Amino acid sequence: MDYLTILQILDSTVRLATPLLLTCLAGLFSERAGIVDIGLEGKLLAAAFMSGAVAYVTGSIWLGLLAGVAASLAFSMLHGLASITFKGDQLISGVALNFLAAGLTVVIGQSWFALGGRTPSLSGNGRFGEWNLPFSDAWSKIPVFGPTYNELISGHTALTYIAILAVPVSWWVLYRTRFGLRLRAVGENPSAVDTAGVSVVRLRYLALVIAGVLCGLAGTYLASLAAGFVKDMSAGRGYIALAALIFAKWRPWYALSATLLFGLLEAIGNRYQSIAIGDFVIPVQFMQALPYILTVVILAGFIGKAIPPRAGGTPYVKER
Amino acid sequence: MVSTTSQGRQTPAAPPASEPLAIELRGISKAFGPVQANKDINISVHKGSIHGIIGENGAGKSTLMSILYGFYKADSGTILINGKEVHITDSQAAISAGIGMVFQHFKLIENFTVLENVVLGAEDGRLLRPSLAKARKLLKKLSDEYELSVDPDALIEDLSVGHQQRVEILKALYRQADILILDEPTGVLTPAEADHLFRILQGLKEQGKTIILITHKLREIMDVTDSVSVMRRGEMTDTVKTAETSPEELAELMVGRKVLLEVNKAPATPGAPVLEVENLTVVDSHGVTRVKGIDLHVRAGEILGIAGVAGNGQTELLEVLGGYQNGTGTIRLKGEELDLTGSASDGQSRRARGIAHVPEDRHDEGLILEFSAWENIIFGYHHDPEYQKNALIMDNAKIKKIAREKMERFDTRPLNEKLEAKSFSGGNQQKIVLAREIERNPDLLLIGQPTRGVDIGAIEFIHEQIVALRDQGKAILLVSVELDEILSLSDRIAVMFDGNIMGERLPSETDERELGMLMAGINTGADAAQTGGA
Numbered sequence: 106m107d108y109l110t111i112l113q114i115l116d117s118t119v120r121l122a123t124p125l126l127l128t129c130l131a132g133l134f135s136e137r138a139g140i141v142d143i144g145l146e147g148k149l150l151a152a153a154f155m156s157g158a159v160a161y162v163t164g165s166i167w168l169g170l171l172a173g174v175a176a177s178l179a180f181s182m183l184h185g186l187a188s189i190t191f192k193g194d195q196l197i198s199g200v201a202l203n204f205l206a207a208g209l210t211v212v213i214g215q216s217w218f219a220l221g222g223r224t225p226s227l228s229g230n231g232r233f234g235e236w237n238l239p240f241s242d243a244w245s246k247i248p249v250f251g252p253t254y255n256e257l258i259s260g261h262t263a264l265t266y267i268a269i270l271a272v273p274v275s276w277w278v279l280y281r282t283r284f285g286l287r288l289r290a291v292g293e294n295p296s297a298v299d300t301a302g303v304s305v306v307r308l309r310y311l312a313l314v315i316a317g318v319l320c321g322l323a324g325t326y327l328a329s330l331a332a333g334f335v336k337d338m339s340a341g342r343g344y345i346a347l348a349a350l351i352f353a354k355w356r357p358w359y360a361l362s363a364t365l366l367f368g369l370l371e372a373i374g375n376r377y378q379s380i381a382i383g384d385f386v387i388p389v390q391f392m393q394a395l396p397y398i399l400t401v402v403i404l405a406g407f408i409g410k411a412i413p414p415r416a417g418g419t420p421y422v423k424e425r
Numbered sequence: 426m427v428s429t430t431s432q433g434r435q436t437p438a439a440p441p442a443s444e445p446l447a448i449e450l451r452g453i454s455k456a457f458g459p460v461q462a463n464k465d466i467n468i469s470v471h472k473g474s475i476h477g478i479i480g481e482n483g484a485g486k487s488t489l490m491s492i493l494y495g496f497y498k499a500d501s502g503t504i505l506i507n508g509k510e511v512h513i514t515d516s517q518a519a520i521s522a523g524i525g526m527v528f529q530h531f532k533l534i535e536n537f538t539v540l541e542n543v544v545l546g547a548e549d550g551r552l553l554r555p556s557l558a559k560a561r562k563l564l565k566k567l568s569d570e571y572e573l574s575v576d577p578d579a580l581i582e583d584l585s586v587g588h589q590q591r592v593e594i595l596k597a598l599y600r601q602a603d604i605l606i607l608d609e610p611t612g613v614l615t616p617a618e619a620d621h622l623f624r625i626l627q628g629l630k631e632q633g634k635t636i637i638l639i640t641h642k643l644r645e646i647m648d649v650t651d652s653v654s655v656m657r658r659g660e661m662t663d664t665v666k667t668a669e670t671s672p673e674e675l676a677e678l679m680v681g682r683k684v685l686l687e688v689n690k691a692p693a694t695p696g697a698p699v700l701e702v703e704n705l706t707v708v709d710s711h712g713v714t715r716v717k718g719i720d721l722h723v724r725a726g727e728i729l730g731i732a733g734v735a736g737n738g739q740t741e742l743l744e745v746l747g748g749y750q751n752g753t754g755t756i757r758l759k760g761e762e763l764d765l766t767g768s769a770s771d772g773q774s775r776r777a778r779g780i781a782h783v784p785e786d787r788h789d790e791g792l793i794l795e796f797s798a799w800e801n802i803i804f805g806y807h808h809d810p811e812y813q814k815n816a817l818i819m820d821n822a823k824i825k826k827i828a829r830e831k832m833e834r835f836d837t838r839p840l841n842e843k844l845e846a847k848s849f850s851g852g853n854q855q856k857i858v859l860a861r862e863i864e865r866n867p868d869l870l871l872i873g874q875p876t877r878g879v880d881i882g883a884i885e886f887i888h889e890q891i892v893a894l895r896d897q898g899k900a901i902l903l904v905s906v907e908l909d910e911i912l913s914l915s916d917r918i919a920v921m922f923d924g925n926i927m928g929e930r931l932p933s934e935t936d937e938r939e940l941g942m943l944m945a946g947i948n949t950g951a952d953a954a955q956t957g958g959a
Contacts, residue, residue, distance in 0.1 A: 301546025302517030
């Protein structure tokens with residue numbers, strides 16, 4: 106395996122990790138506020154569809170992005186309405202979002218474009234362009250550093266850079282601001298927040314707004330990468346992001362490492378469709394299933410003790 | 426004519442101007458559906474005083490304080506703080522009005538530091554660092570001023586309960602509370618910690634803070650308050666100066682009839698040992714050793730009281746004896762060894778051997794709250810032939826009849842065996858459990874926290890039943906965190922601390938102070954050398 110192959114795998118890792126990272130951070134904000142967000146998958150899908158549709162109609166992925174974020178936000182607020190305002194079960198309303206998204210995207214897609222639920226292919230400004238960082242061409246001749254800079258660091262879409270930037274920003278917000286303190290507190294013991302005179306409802310809705318926006322970015326990224334929306338294109342990424350979130354113990358920097366690991370597994374699975382060990386050929390299905398298998402293995406035993414936010418999963422009801 | 430009617434319902438006369446009122450509640454009423462939780466409550470609390478509110482469970486104390494802290498809106502009535510009418514719509518409004526509340530169950534974030542808990546909700550500005558730095562300085566000042574020392578960087582989960590309570594008080598002071606409300610503050614404290622708390626409260630009072638102490642413990646009211654209001658069934662029955670009243674009078678005001686505070690019992694005439702425990706060790710599911718090789722015995726016709734702050738191994742001791750926790754060591758009942766593992770070590774086999782168990786946690790272990798009283802009254806004994814109609818079905822009609830008789834003998838109200846267990850008050854729930862366990866005529870009764878959450882009237886009855894069982898020659902192992910209860914019921918007292926028995930005393934030869942020291946792990950008695958090393 107030469108250096109360039111490694112670089113290509115790593116480059117593809119970053120591409121594949123981007124939507125996972127954004128979704129994982131979305132989950133981080135809502136779960137830190139005490140809302141179990143199993144509906145990430147649905148928000149992702151809704152955002153991918155709306156962004157794909159609007160980007161095709163307007164020819165601009167940036168307008169698509171707006172629409173994607175709006176769709177994801179609408180789903181997030183629906184979740185909030187059910188689980189915060191009406192104190193319903195967070196898991197059930199989250200799962201309902203996933204079903205809703207899976208069904209609605211296809212039905213609406215068929216009625217708008219009559220392509221069996223897909224949106225027409227995106228091209229040109231309908232997709233995110235790659236950002237070539239300064240000097241990427243000029244420096245590409247420098248050994249080791251040149252290709253690394255050119256292949257790995259430069260040449261991603263705006264959303265990838267936003268996603269990576271979102272990690273330190275999330276950390277800073279959580280641990281260095283008043284809002285972050287309150288957000289973490291509301292996921293641990295909402296009644297303490299309430300008696301301190303801070304609105305639990307408002308904080309939880311704000312967390313869901315942030316989650317909605319981040320999921321919107323992730324969904325749009327998927328639509329742009331695949332040049333259009335396809336039925337069920339989120340392919341379980343919402344759930345993998347949740348797994349990564351547990352793996353990351355609900356912390357931003359760990360979330361970056363966790364999603365990069367999952368991205369790497371997926372990249373390896375994609376590149377080495379079949380590996381021969383002597384006479385035995387590992388089937389392609391196994392390689393493709395590898396990220397999912399490893400998800401199970403990692404969650405089952407390799408992360409040590411991951412303590413979720415203590416108030417997660419329970420609607421806040423004032424006690425008598 | 427007008428003057429005579431107005432005189433009939435007069436609110437307390439306005440105090441002299443030199444003594445302004447910190448809090449004045451006028452005609453507060455609150456109903457939850459058909460239940461009138463508070464009925465026309467009037468209270469006046471003078472600035473710089475400690476005012477007690479005493480009443481049984483469900484008397485409406487907590488509802489009243491929840492109204493004062495903005496959790497509920499009163500149906501009618503007005504609240505005046507420092508002579509000005511205020512509308513307390515939420516906790517934020519209460520805090521702004523200068524009210525701080527220390528809840529019975531602390532409102533702290535376990536994995537946050539002390540400092541973070543103190544500033545939460547009262548930060549200056551959007552960034553944390555300046556707030557934390559400012560709070561650190563102020564906290565140090567407050568700590569020095571009021572004996573409230575805590576490490577600002579410690580995580581709450583690493584602090585003792587007493588220290589956690591200090592954090593709650595600091596939170597209130599940090600928000601510049603002038604009025605501090607404490608709801609059952611000593612329930613979880615050792616006597617020494619409670620004394621420390623009362624010193625803190627005295628210090629706060631001297632600085633001009635007003636303190637409201639809600640409790641059901643008469644002794645605390647007598648010790649620390651200046652005046653006291655008594656509540657019964659949602660009404661304020663009386664407000665008196667503490668110096669001018671007595672525990673007996675307060676108890677009578679609470680219950681509405683004369684109450685026997687002392688337990689009447691003849692000296693014990695113990696017989697042969699019924700329960701012998703040797704070198705019992707219990708390791709819990711987290712791998713923590715909860716009981717560290719203790720020895721004890723209970724003889725027929727005596728009550729052995731186990732004192733101790735909750736969480737020092739008493740619960741595990743009861744659980745092993747009751748058959749639902751694993752332990753190692755030897756347990757003998759009337760000379761015969763009991764299995765500590767295997768199929769004969771469950772609760773049912775223990776009951777079959779004559780060990781009855783009234784568990785500490787009535788709601789989780791003593792009863793199934795959603796089941797009716799008649800079902801609850803046979804649990805654990807439901808395989809008894811007398812309850813079966815034939816090999817397949819139970820004789821429900823007969824069970825209901827038996828249940829009703831038992832409930833009647835234990836004065837359970839309402840006397841309705843078909844009612845769900847959760848519809849009974851704490852005291853009556855406990856009577857159902859007691860009826861089940863005592864009526865089987867056991868050789869040994871294990872009883873944990875017999876009067877937790879039980880009102881004074883029922884406490885009297887339950888204590889009488891326990892003593893009556895002793896007088897029939899049964900052995901009783903009593904575990905309680907209430908020292909008063911241990912002292913008045915026990916014939917011998919063993920104090921547990923950190924999984925060990927710190928010492929054994931006779932009630933006639935000890936006092937609360939000495940027991941309190943033992944509960945804190947300090948043994949100054951003659952047996953210090955033996956137990957100190959254990």
